Amino acid sequence: MKVFNLFLLLFVFNNASAKEEKGVVVKILPDKLILPLNCVAHANLQNEKFSVLYTCLNQFNQKYYFDFRINSGDVVSELNRSLNVIDVNQTEIGKYTAYEITVKDLHKNESKITSYCTRDICLDLFGNYDELIRESILKQLR
Numbered sequence: 740m741k742v743f744n745l746f747l748l749l750f751v752f753n754n755a756s757a758k759e760e761k762g763v764v765v766k767i768l769p770d771k772l773i774l775p776l777n778c779v780a781h782a783n784l785q786n787e788k789f790s791v792l793y794t795c796l797n798q799f800n801q802k803y804y805f806d807f808r809i810n811s812g813d814v815v816s817e818l819n820r821s822l823n824v825i826d827v828n829q830t831e832i833g834k835y836t837a838y839e840i841t842v843k844d845l846h847k848n849e850s851k852i853t854s855y856c857t858r859d860i861c862l863d864l865f866g867n868y869d870e871l872i873r874e875s876i877l878k879q880l881r
Contacts (some may be wrong), residue, residue, distance in 0.1 A: 761792070767807055767860060769834055772879050774805060775872075779876075803866030810861045814838050814854050825849065834881050855880060 763774040778795040790808035799801055826841040838854040852865040853873055865871060 741861070749879070763805070765793070765805075766771075767862065769857065770881055772876065778805065797867050797869055797872075801867035803864070803872070806861075806863040806865070808861055809811035809865065810856050810859055814856060815862065832877070835880055837877075857861060 761773050762776050762860075763778050765774060774793055775795055775840045778793040781792045781794065782790075790806050793807075794803040795803050795805065823839060823843040825843055828839040829839045830839075832855070834857055835855045836857075838852075838856070840852045840854065841849060842852060843849050850865065852863060853876075854864070855862045855876065860878070864876065
């Protein structure tokens with residue numbers, strides 16, 4: 740099943756396209772998302788954790804990220820391996836399960852990671868994103 744998901748994710752991102760007036764269009768199942776124009780895609784094929792990471796800049800030139808990856812199970816336990824999970828808010832949104840996760844890094848800095856997962860694919864939003872970015876993603880998910 741992992742091989743099928745890998746090929747499915749590769750197919751989805753090979754069909755991504757950009758539209759100048761709207762942004763970067765990413766076709767992720769079951770919905771397509773429009774990301775800001777300044778986002779740049781990077782593929783990660785390491786350690787059986789295939790993902791496509793979009794690096795974007797906010798209005799203050801700080802980075803934030805959209806990480807599209809295969810859903811390999813429990814999002815919270817995966818994060819707990821490298822970060823200290825403090826709080827989890829889980830919500831069902833149509834075909835997605837949304838996780839708002841507050842974490843602490845090794846330097847005791849708190850940050851939030853928002854994940855939108857289907858059974859097969861997750862979108863993780865993290866970094867210095869503006870709340871309007873998260874709201875835009877929510878509006879686009881059916």
